[in-house]
Amino acid sequence: MKTARLILAIALAVSVTACCSCRKGKKNAKPLTETTWAMVEWEGQPFKADNNYTLVFSKEKGRFGGRGDCNSIMGNYTLSDNGKIKIESVASTRAMCANQAQEDKFIKELDRVDSYRIDGDLLMLMHDGEMLMVMQAQDTTMK
Structure with missing residues (x-):
């Protein structure tokens, strides 16, 4: 006993x-919303840009904003169950960047994102299970 x-x-x-x-x-x-996410990996390679590529997902409005090389990026997103996300209506300001092709590709990749996963301070954005980009939470969280 x-x-x-x-x-x-x-x-x-x-x-x-x-x-x-x-x-x-x-x-x-880190929470998906109200966190500044900066790209650290793209197409399976470490990503280092002089100007951070960033995203911030708004908690209440279903909108996101961010930066590319020299333009502001904005659009809408919708979350559903099991880490599904739909990013749409992606637009940007129209300044011409030295690396415009890279920024244009970044915007097109955002349109492809259909799911995400957060592991600690890393946000993985995926399409059909394939990793498109990895972003890391920055020290500053939006208030």
């Missing part, structure tokens, strides 16, 4: 500890 109680107590302790560590991991994940 004592052995059964001991085994039950150990199993309970392990379960509680496991649940606590799961909650801790999720607690450290």
